[in-house]
Amino acid sequence: MDLAQLLADQDGVVCRRQVLASGGVDHDVRRRLRRREWAQVHTGVYVHHTGPLTWRQLHVLLPAQRRVDPVLGVRAVRRIAYEQVVHPSRRPRTVTVEHAALTVAVAARTVDAAVAALADVCQSRLTTPERLRRHLESQSRVARRGLLTAVLDDVSVGAWSALERRYLAQVERAHGLPGADRQRRVRPCGSAAYRDVDYRARQVVVELDGRLAHGAPGQRWADLDRDLAALVGGDITLRVGWAQVLQPCRLAGTVGRVLAARGWTGRAHACSRRCPAGGSPSPGDRDPPR
Incomplete structure (x- = not known):
């Protein structure tokens, strides 16, 4: 080789x-x-x-029955179901993408980090939510199984980042906004692009920008070009980032009013007694998830 x-x-x-x-x-x-x-x-x-x-x-995976002398600086992990988590044909042998991603997600310190571990490998097309779910179901003992299952459910409908999942769970679902299409492929400027959140019936698009800085000027201009192209086609684009999504009640109220101005007959409802997004909270409503 x-x-x-x-x-x-x-x-x-x-x-x-x-x-x-x-x-x-x-x-x-x-x-x-x-x-x-x-x-x-x-x-x-x-x-x-x-x-x-x-x-x-530094990390090496070994079959449970394999015995080796300890080596300074190398962490050897033994596993009984060794063949189930190792890629069948790659040489040298490596663990599967699904096992590696789920291992990182289980060890993640925050929910956002767990989301990123699973969403990134799907967005990069290294695997799919279905394959990750099958691997998760094949494991008898996995910490945070309920959380990982919920994350994979959201990734499968297009919430491909921690920011997108927060919007889905804490803005859209928690406040009763209508369900949107996610990662819808369009060609607004002659080249393919994907819309993060697309309320197609109301021609409202929400683009979720997770960059902490402004990013490269070329990327920013391309985003603005797509927004203008969408507007020419009758779609209005709301471009939001972490600062807005971390205030989910306020953002839900804004999105709800924009949707209502474009014909939505519903309204955003309050997710808790302190929520300003709608009127009085519905019976049984609780504080928003943290």
């Missing part, structure tokens, strides 16, 4: 035996070490950088 491809497949880790098998010689290894292109982490084991090792370069 080509050495560059091997390094890419193994997250920058390679052993002397693999270097020799790919056509290299010991002199090549010594040259890279001397030039500080590589660093030695164990005898005969190298990484293609000189900085701290990443968790992917």
Whole structure:
């Protein structure tokens, strides 16, 4: 195998035996070490950088029956159902995307981080919510199963980021706004684009911008071009970010009024006694989820 491809497949880790098998010689290894292109982490084991090792370069999954001597700096995790979580054909062997994503989601410190772990791999088309759900159901003991199932349900309808899921749960559902299409493919400027939240019947689009800064000028101009193209077609675009979604009651009231101005006969209802989005809260309403 080509050495560059091997390094890419193994997250920058390679052993002397693999270097020799790919056509290299010991002199090549010594040259890279001397030039500080590589660093030695164990005898005969190298990484293609000189900085701290990443968790992917430190963690190794082993079958439960396998016994190895402990190695400083390497975390070996044993698993009984080893073959169920390892990709069947990749070499060197790696865990499946589904197992890796769910492992990260379980260990996430916040709900938003768990959402990001699952939504990112789906948005990148590395897997699908259905495949993640099947893997989750195949595991007998998983912490936060209820939360992960709910997150996958939302990802499957197009809530592909923590911001989008917060809007779906805390703005739209919590305040009784009509259900929207999500990730709808359109071609407003001749090229394909996807609308985050599209209330098609009322021609109202909500674009959720999770960037903490303004982003590249080119991206910002492209967003504005799409907004103008949507307006020419009769659609009004509400572009909101974290500052607005973190005030879900206020945002729900705004979106509800815009929808009403475009023919929606319903109204946003209050999600709690303190909620200003609608009138009096419905019987049984509770405080919004945090």
